Amino acid sequence: MYSIIAISKFLKFSYFKKLKFILRGIFFKQQINDLFNLLNQKELHYFLVNYPEILNKPFRSYQCCNMPTHEKFKNIYFHYSFLKQKFCSEKIQMIYSFKGFNLLETMLSENLLSLRLCYVGNLGKEGELTLMMLLDNKEIYSIQFSFIEKSNQVEIYLCGIQSRNDVNGDELKDITKKMYGLRPRNFIIFTLRVIGSYFNLLLIQAVKTNFHTSNCSRVKKTGKFFANYNEYWEEEAGVDNQQFYTLSTINRKKEMTEIPSKKRSLFKQRYQMLDAYELEIKNNLSLLTKKDDKTNIFVKEDKSI
Incomplete structure (x- = not known):
């Protein structure tokens, strides 16, 4: 010792x-x-x-x-x-190095869209991993999360989500249009759900606004936290659960009968795009994980905190 x-x-x-x-x-x-x-x-x-x-x-x-x-x-x-x-x-070393590991690289119209799994030290209080969305290698959105154990099952703690400081509304609208009406924030949560489902995890615990680390007593006087996390998680069908909202790792699609006829073509293109992205993300996750691993099983070590 x-x-x-x-x-x-x-x-x-x-x-x-x-x-x-x-x-x-x-x-x-x-x-x-x-x-x-x-x-x-x-x-x-x-x-x-x-x-x-x-x-x-x-x-x-x-x-x-x-x-x-x-x-x-x-x-x-x-x-x-x-x-x-x-x-x-x-691959762990690659994730925690400066460049991180790309889960997705594809062209979005004339721009390069990337999803990078990495670690950002100054956001480390919100989680041990960062999932970053980039356009032409410029950050657009990111989320911070960790794998945790709760009630004897593995879950994801989602404790931070933000856009780049200087990102503007027109930039986000342009990306949304190119993604057939899907906003960057919703896309990055879609990706986190894909990660969760890859490991056969069922739930994501997303922190409420009032319990975000920037609102803790020792730092809340900074007055720099303006995001409404509760609104984000409710939009993702989150269920109120004390300090968190509980989200499913299932990415649900609307039935075509639920969609107004004039928008069905748009949604069909969006779902085709997301299906292709999900396949590539899961293929890249398979490069990260050990070949003999059964993704739904976690064996505790003999000595644990």
Whole structure:
């Protein structure tokens, strides 16, 4: 077992911040050791070396407001256990490197549309993975999520969604038109559902507006959080569930009889486009995962937080 002082040496902190970590760590020594030992394994060592601040995440605002520290440790530990078991080690390193891993690359009219699975450090309080939508290698939308365990089943925690800071309404309208009326925000949630269904997961837990990390007591005075997450999740048929909205991983299509006749051609083109995208995304997910993996089974390690 490593001492808290030895582990603190991995942190690129000032002396004061390291001391603060050590004092906090006295009360969570076992959890810190378990997380450190997991991340220090060869499959995940790249992440530990490049993002050592993950060891301090449970002591800060993370995923949603009012989450107990021990639950933060548990969620981080589970996410990386899941990745270690499901994903090829070289692909984990690719995801957490600067360039990430592309789940989709295709032409959208005259533009290159990409979906990238990566890690964005300054958004790490919202999740351990970022799914980014890009047009001509320029970010349009992104979501932050993690794999977690809840009630003995694997689910997705969706704790952040945002467009690029300087994206304008005309740009979004143009993309929506090219995607047969599908907005970028809805498309990126569609993609997250595809990821969930690939692993045979049933549910996504999407954080409510009031419980977003930017609205936690220690940071809520910043006044920079204006998004209405509740409205987003309700639009996606989310069901109110305490601090979250529960979303299904099933991408539902409207029956043609439900669609006004003048719009049926548009919806048919949209669904054909999404079917093709889903196939490519799942093919690329198969390149990420281990060949002998059964996607609906997760085996817990003997030692877990």
